[in-house]
Amino acid sequence: MNDNPKIAYWKKVLSLLNKGQNVFIAMVVDHTIHSPGTTGAKLLVKENKEMMGTIGGGIMEFTLVNRAYNILNNGNFTPEIQSLDHKKTGTDEQSGMICAGKQTNLYYVCEPEKDSEIVDKIVQNLTEGQSAILSISPEGMSLHKQELENHDSQYSFTQSDDHWCYQEQLKNYNRIAILGGGHCSLALSRVMKNLGYGVFVYETRENVFTITENRYTRSVQIVDDYRDAASLINYPELTNVVVMTTDVDSDVQGLLGLIDLPSPFIGVMGSQAKIAEILRRLKSEGISEDQLSHLTAPVGTPMTSNTPEEIAISVAAQILQKRIQPTN
Structure with a gap:
């Protein structure tokens, strides 16, 4: 199974530590709208200047990589933060970029003796999908x-004036449940995993080619009825849901279970004619207009989407558009 970007990042850090190398890590710990670096973004720099990840790119990142190289080759370093303005004027240090917004970066050097055990636990928690809080402050990592x-x-x-602390919940808040395990589900699973989402697929059929080929999920659960899938979704308030089963009956059953979940996004795939029939059947089952208003139907950003890959891109784009963005 291919790792999602966050797991791949920490596995790389661990691999370098296990080889006895120090690793410079940079994380975006705060940002405002329009900033090229967003909170949670990560970059690592090796002792030979090779890097992985990004905190926003451009001259800001180029300058940081050179600084990281010097830090890694000159001994002791105390963890620090740096606030950067991405414009020619501002209250914080200028990044050299003019894309607007600002971001605060954290810089830390992971060392084999003091950090290998913690990074190993980070990888383990991420791989197993466990909840844990990573904390970094001037005192170190825990x-x-x-x-x-x-x-x-x-x-x-x-x-505060004399202290700072960054915390990150390792359990992934970016989650998507997909009802249906066909070609579009496979394509959407691939796209969403590459975007850092935890992907959970629900299907009524066993041994379907597109299910056995789906290496991008946290889990695939076989259910007797799509209506049962809703009760199996953990953290529904964090989980986007997309219904893309093989037929209208299955779509309707899935939606009957999902309709009252507190999910931030519930979408269903289909043509206008198919969506009209789905909505008609839901109404005949007693679903109110208010409940139906929570559905996005048809799902996907309007575009010419014919192939499973194109459909997946349009759905992913719509989910990203609806994410809560910084307001300042």
């Missing part, structure tokens, strides 16, 4: 167990 419901957001950054 990890402790904490359930998802006890942490308000995926990322937290606090700063």
Whole structure:
């Protein structure tokens, strides 16, 4: 199975530490709208200047990689933060970029002796999908167990005159449940995993080619009835849902189970004629107009989408558009 970007990043850090190498890591811990670097973005720099990931690119990143190289080759480094303005004027240090917005970066050097064990636990938690809080401050890096419901957001950054602390819940807040395991589901699974989402697929058929070929999911669950899938979705308030089964009856059954979930997004794939029939049947089952208003039907950003890959791109684009964005 191919790793999602976050797991791949930490596995690379661990691999380098296990080879006895120090690793410079940079993370975006806060950002405003239009900033090229977004909270949670990560970059690593090796002792030979090779890098992985990005915190926004451009001259900002070029300058940082050169600085990281010097830090890695000159000994001790105390963890620090840097606030950068992406415009010619601003209250913080200028990044050299003019795309607007600003971001705060955290810089830390992982060392084999002090950090290998923690990074190994990070990889383990991410791989197993476990809840845990990663904390980084001037005192160093730590990890402790904490359930998802006890942490308000995926990322937290606090700063005072003499101290700062960054925290990240390792459990992925970006989640998507897909009802249906066909070609479009396979394509959407691939796209969403590459975007860093945890993908969960529900299907009524076993041993379907597109299910056995789907290496992009956290899980595939076979259900007797698509209506049962809703009760199997963990953290529904964080989980986007897309219905793309093989027929109208299955779509309707799935939606009857999903309609009252607190999911941020519930979409169903289909032509205008198919959607009209689905909505008619839902109404005949007693679903109100208010309940139907929570559905996105048909799902996908309007575009000419004919192939499964094109449909997947249009659906992913719509989900990304509806994400909550920074307001300042």
